[in-house]
Structures are given as C-alpha cells and as structure tokens.
Amino acid sequence: MASIDATAAGSGVVNAPYRMCRFTGLKVDQAAETLIKVHAVTAVIFLALGGLMGLGVALTRWPAVQILPPEWFYLVLTGHGANVLLFWIIFFEMAVLFFASAILLGSRLAAPKVAWLGYILMLVGALMANYAVLRGDSTVMFTSYVPMQASHWFYLSLIVFAVGALISVMVFFATLVVAKNENTYDGSVPLVTFGAITAAIIAVFTLASGAIILIPTWLWSLGLITEIDSLMYKVVWWGMGHSSQQINVSAHVAIWYAIAAMVLGAKPLSEKVSRMAFLMYILFLQLASAHHLLAEPGMSASWKIVNTSYMMYLAVLGSMIHGLTVPGAIEAAQRRNGFTRGAFEWLTKAPWGNPAFSGMFLSLVMFGFIGGISGVILGTEQLNVLMHNTLYVPGHFHGTVVAGTTLAFMAMTWLVVPLIFRRDIIWPTLAKWQPYLFGIGAGGISLFMMGAGTLGVPRRHWDISLADAAHRAVEFPAAAYLMMGLNGLFAILAALGGLVFIVTVVASILAGPKLDGPDAKMVFPLHDASRQVSEYGSEGTLKLPGTIILVGIFFAAFVLYYFVNWKYLSELWLFN
C-alpha cells in the first residue's frame, strides 16, 4: 500500500499525522487508525471468550449431551450474554464510529487522549465483569432481574464499561464537529456516517438508561438501598438491554452500505429515502424495548400497544426500506458493472468468494427473514403470549445479533485487516468459507431455538426434561428434543466458523503479507469506485427487477408467517 505519512492537515486547522490509503484514496488519521485497531482486536478477544461460553450453553441445552452441571450452566450463560451482547459488539461499534467519523470524513479524531480514556474504562469494566461472573457470585444472567442479586463488582463493572462507551461516543460527536469546522467535507455527511450517527444516538439513550438503573442497583448490592422494585427495574433495564441491540442494527445496516460501496462501488438508491429510514430508527427503534414487558400485568395496554404495535412498526418500516435499498443498490451497481442479463445475473455473478461480500449478503438475508420477521411477531401483543419467555426469544435475537450483526461485523473485519492493519488475508480459502460456516450455523441456531420455543421450551431452563423437578407438570414433545439437538449441531458449526474467523484474522494481523509496498495487491480486491463509501450521491433508479422479486418473496414470507401465528393463537381458545 502506498502510504504517505505526513503531518500537514490543511491550513488553519490543528495538524495531525495521517496517511493516504492507496486502495480507497481515503485520508487515514493515525490516532483514529490506532484506536480502530485496539478496539477491533479487543472486540475479537471478547468474541472468542463469549463464543466459547455460547458453545457451552448450546451443548448443555442439547439433552443428549448436557455438558455442564446447572451451577456452571447459569454462570456460563451470564458470561456469554455479557461478553457477546455487550463487550464484543460495543468494542467493535466504537471502531465503526471512529472509522465512520475520522476516516470517512477525512478528519482528525477529536481528543484522542479522551478516546483512550474511554477505551481503558471499557476494558476495565469488561475485565471486571468477567472476574465477577467467573468467581461465581454473580450468576444472574444477562438480564440480572432483581431481586436476584449479583456481587457489587458486577454492577460496578457494567457502570464503568458504560461510562467508557459514553466517552467514546462523545469523541465521535466531537469529531463530527471538528470535521465540519475544518471543512473536511462538503454538504451532508456520507450515508455510512449517517448510519453511525444513528447508532451513536441510540447508544446515548441506551447508556443513560443503563446508568439510571444500574447505579441504584449497585447501591442496593452494597446495602445502601433497601429495595429495588422489580417491575421498575425491568422497565428501565430494558431501555438499556434492548436498545443496546438497536445500536447493533443501525451499525450493521451502515456496514451493509459500506461493504456494498467498497466491494461493488454501490451508491444508495436514494440518499433521502435511506436517511429517512435511519430517522425512523432514531425516533422509534428504542421503543421496541417494550416487547419484553408485554406479559407484565403492571403495565397498561395503552403503553404496550403505543410502544410496540404503533411506534415499533415505524422502525420496522425503516428496516424494510433498508431491506429494499441495500440489495437494490447492489443490483444497480452490478448492472452498472456489466451484469445486465435477466433478473438475477447481478446476483449470481456477485463476488461470492469475497468474504466481505458474502458475509454482508448472508447477514442481510438472515437478519430480514429470521430476526426481522420474528421481531414483529414478538412485538405484537396478542402473538407475544404464544412464545413469551420461551426459547423463541433467544432464537429471535440470535437471528438479529448473531446472524445479522456479528456476521456483518465479521464481514467488515475482512476489509479492516488489509485496509487498517495493512496486512493481507493469510489463508484466503479459509476466509472464503468462513461466512458460510458461521452464517449457516447462526441461521440454524436461530431457527431451531425458535422452533423449540414455539413448542413451549422455556427460555432459560438448564434441562428441558425437568428430570430433577419434584412434579413434572410438563412433558415436551419429541420434536422439541429434536430441535434442541439440531440447535446443538448448528452451534458446533457456528463455533467452527467463529474459530476459523478468529484464527485467520489473528494470523493475518501477525503474519499476513504486508500491504504497504507500492505493488501490493489485496487478495480480495476493492472496487475501483470504492471511494464512493465516503461520498454523498444517489443511484437514482428503481429499475431493479431482481430486487423487486426478492422483496416480493420477503413480503409473502412475512405475511404468511404472521397469519400462521394468528392461526396458532386462535387455537388457544376453542369455542364449542
């Protein structure tokens, strides 16, 4: 890679060292680059730890294997939730925020030392949380519902982590101000940056909700407060617990647009439409937190229905717009690239051997079909009673967070390694297969957990046979056992995909071919117009026959599944 290390950053502005990336033509601020590296590496370490714990959970819930005893199962389940739902995801998201601000806007990073403070607090919080969980007195699972009480170190660790993350988010907003003041871009920010702004806004609400509930809970664990109301805790906690997953949605949608631009030279179909879809997220996506409380008798039907069935559907509309515009932008770009035959040549001739593209497209499809549709079902008050607190819920969020977000973040990592670490992928064949291994595994986990949940399997119980219960009031059908076994098998496949990802990424960073020479070429090349990722501009076409057909299939699946669940619901009441 031809890189020019220089110290000039334009007249009248603060000088900051940067280099020019010869693959993308982007100006790379060195402080931002270093922070992206450490956040990404830290994220991957927590993914490894959390993923291993996840495999332990899946192999325990497989009745024929049941690898962990109950005490260890709940401990590992707590650690799995914290490490993957919080630490892996949020460390990576901070890397995305620095990329989308300093790098895409060609700006210096505002206050790098403050960003380092944020990173250190996040790291201390994450390590402290693992310490609290692994020593065995904080087995309260991810939701940590009161009156279950964890060690005060557990609550303090999450507060420290949240403060660190909030500091990093503030650095992101400050970088937007710096870029604007120093005129590093004209007009509106690029769409990917706008998606990152959406993620950062949701992060502020998420972290504020976390502070509101975790600080009194920490004081309660210290004995300074006598009681925390359990329903109050749930309402405020889910403002953090579910909204944190909405940061992911915004970030991974931004990544879909980024990869489409960098690998295929895609432009958004319409900047206006895509930005309006992100605005729907900003205004309404956090309200979906209420779907966790749809079975709570203390909350009124008005509160439940306004927050889920009314407002949440506006956020769903935003997702469906992205579900049209991302594949639409890819189709438009591919047709521009010469793949114009029939309705689907653009798709069949897409770079399926490039893990950045295949991971992104699998993430897009599975997020929509599995995570998206099941989210609407769970968010409908009447249908929610069919699967509330069953294994369907983890099935849904493995469709969004694992098959959707994690796969998208993995796909982005295949670009981060060559462009930021300046090392090429060391084992391209392994990298090529990785998204399929992990994607199919994650998709299977989601579907089979949802299947088991539909049959009534509870969300958290160690043993679905209830062998140690005094009174076995429930006997699950054989199909439920089959689902749990298949869940275990697909968890092994996903773990294998995760292992391939971690080993290949780490080996590439440490020993991959260097890309800083003048003739160096990436093994998975970018599009000539990859610079599009940092520019404003619309494709301005709707002549997208392939995308229209795909969207039609999605709608048919959506409507069918929605009404099948109403049919299930109608069978709960037999009027004879």
Place this chain on the structure above:
Amino acid sequence: MAETPQKAPAGEAREKVPMMQQVLDNPFLLLFLGVTVPAVLYLIWGIMEVASVPVGQ
C-alpha cells in the same frame, strides 16, 4: 438502466437547503429527538405506570 448520479456539485451547498435536509444534517438536533422521544414514550410513561400501581398491603 437509468443512472443518474446525484453527487452534490461544489456549489450546491450555497443553494437553499431543504428544511428536512437541514434537520438530517444536524446531529445534535437528531440526538435531542432520539433521546427525548423514547425517554417520554417509553421511560417516563413506563415509570409513571409502575409508580401508579397500588402498593400491596
């Protein structure tokens, strides 16, 4: 297929910017809206509902 790139020309920033674009170009206004709407509809309304549940004797 029609390809009508809409890359903003250099002079466009000096033209009248539509109001909606001005809203979308202001991250701090969006931050205000993105925190206020869920804070009112979800958090404050939710907390008021919990607070109004009668205390058991």
